[in-house]
Amino acid sequence: QARGETYGLTKKIEQLEITKRKMLGEGIDVCSIEELHQLENQLERGLTRIRAKKYQLLREEIDKLKEEERNLIKENKELNEKLSGMGAIVVASSSSTLTSSEVNTDGNDNMEVETGLFIGPPEPRQFKKIYPQS
16 A cells, blocks of 8 residues: 555656746647646746735835834934924034124123134135024
């Protein structure tokens, strides 16, 4: 009985190997039109399942990225509200920071700031005084 079962399994493995080679396009020169038609239908069904799974995974990835985008937009909005709520004036300078001699206050929250925009290699700087408007 074990020999019969082994023989049956060996034949089944051989048949699966032949089918696998046919699916890969090998050894099809001896196939009839009907066999080729069946093979084509099997391949098309397989491709349909593969494409469906691929599109499902892509949709899930897109949904995840859209959720991440919504979270980042929300965080950006909260940070902008926090910044504007502070009532702070942001002065950005990529080449230097303001020193205490460049910022003068008169005790009434009026500030005098010397600023300048520089493009190109560093040159001797000239500062303009900008007075806050009342």
